Amino acid sequence: MLTEATDPIATRFIAGGTNLLDLMKQQVEQPAKLVDINRLPLSAITELPNGGLRLGALVTNADTAYHPLVQGRYPLLAQTILAGASPQLRNKATNGGNLMQRTRCYYFYDVATPCNKRMPGSGCGALGGYNRVCGILGTSESCIATHPSDMCVALAALEAVVQVSGPHGERTIPMADFHRLPGNEPHRDNTLLPGELITAIDLPAQGFAQHYTYLKLRDRTSYAFALVSVAVGLELTDGLITQARLALGGVAHKPWRRPAAEAMLVGQPAEPETYRAVVQSLLAGSRGYDHNAFKIELAERAIVQALSQALNRSA
Template sequence: MINFQYSRAADVADAILLLTAHPGAKLIAGGTNLIDLMKKNVEQPSWLIDISRLPLRKIEETADGGLRIGALLPNSDLAYHPLIEQRYPLVASAILAGASAQLRNMASVGGNLMQRTRCAYFYDTATPCNKRTPGSGCSAIDGLNRNHAILGTSAACIATNPSDMSVALAALGALVHIAGPSGERTMALTDFHRLPGDTPHIDTNLDTAEIITAIELPRRGFAHNYSYLKVRDRLSYAFALVSVAAALELEGNAISEARVALGGVAHKPWRSFEAEAALRGQAATVEHFSHAADLLLQGARASAHNGFKVELARRAIVRTLMQAASATPQSQAHKKIA
């Protein structure tokens, strides 16, 4: 681990000033991802700015009936908050599917959005990686790529986004509140993360010296017909091979509104508005869910070792939509898939 300077921000404005003054700086809250990366010399920040004591831990009602969640609220506090459990159980389920209880106690909501890929080549500084050293090449493309992306890939990178929470937030249409030198702005969660293109080292559309201050959930929470299914190599403490966040509104057996997002398959949470539109007005049947899966997986491109992900994702999408339609969400306490 390299030497670095340390400052504690007094408030959001102070954090922005420190980021502006120290271009190589990184923000640290729970540190559950950043510290690991620093230990492995993947991240080498010249300055750490501690924002853990900023007053960004509240959950507040918004004027239009949604919720605004402070960026420093621990993941565990969010998952078990009564308003989240009652109105946005999809978010709670996704959080509880990820990491371990100890990590969820430390990790912040904003930090969850900012965590970096778990690609083994990204973590191995002895191998070329365009995310770590732009222009050096992608070792995963011709390497062991069983866990890698099948959607939205590029010739520069096939890494996946590791977040579970972000998949649920994408499905629900969450917003990200951001503060920076030019003031405050809001961005859709679906626009926050980037596909790799030819700049895979840039994970998000957060500008230099900006900071996430809150996540906003819209009024519609799909609290009855939802499910979060995470398929992984072991039943706990493993990243997704494929995950699916599904949410439906039904009128009888007809779908009036549908949301589906995928994790473990792309550089960002993957959502298809075309697939969701195709479900509206249709009966909640395996046939229609299979068609939606085909639309979600349009353009999927497998590498040497992850071709199984295409069929796995298709089956997971159908299974999760069936769980949502029958109001029998996947249990995160008993992770065996029903």
């Protein structure tokens, strides 16, 4: 049964609208009403008492990426946001909307083909179709779509927390729990409840501003979605890794993390020999389809490359 959050003719919040209006033109979304939320007081970036940073849901992606506190303390997030979309889109798209954007799977967008995410029960066109851009991790027989965001990959690596307000009050959702795997309910992109609205994204104090990178691999060097991307944050003491974060984009229905794989890096020297087991752990269970099996080796190599890049970067 469709809920308001998944009903394509229900009411939708609109902020930047850069994805929603496109989906409406494609008739993927046909909301009966749009509620313009741009006058809500959610347009600030503020410091938190715990040393973290609160990103208002209505701050644009561009204003977030170029904000001095983001550039200084969370350069991984700044780099990642600027790797996505175009300047025009980043000037309009908001932080909340970035989390809410929908997959760019061709079959989701093409209303002449079946898609369980767009129309539950209709089937998956990508499974036996042209699935080059689709996922290799956490997929299901119902859906092999990926989440398209770059920003969310960095937010996952940084363990950001999503602030939500709704009919039953306010609550927080860790990034790891915000987006979900498709399972047999691929029409549910995330764990928001009907009527809930993202109000802010909180960044913890730990920003990995010394050793970080976002490596994005795509078909052209700008303004394209990731085939595979890797966000890395490392803390090092005397050549040993003391803390590690790794998140992948372009490979799953959500930013892909496995804290157990990250834990394998802790206490180890930052050397390529250390990485092999980490790569295997992070990508365990990966499965390629007719046109995207290349993503598995691409991801393996990208993880190693990103770890090396992160080490060599010093702020």
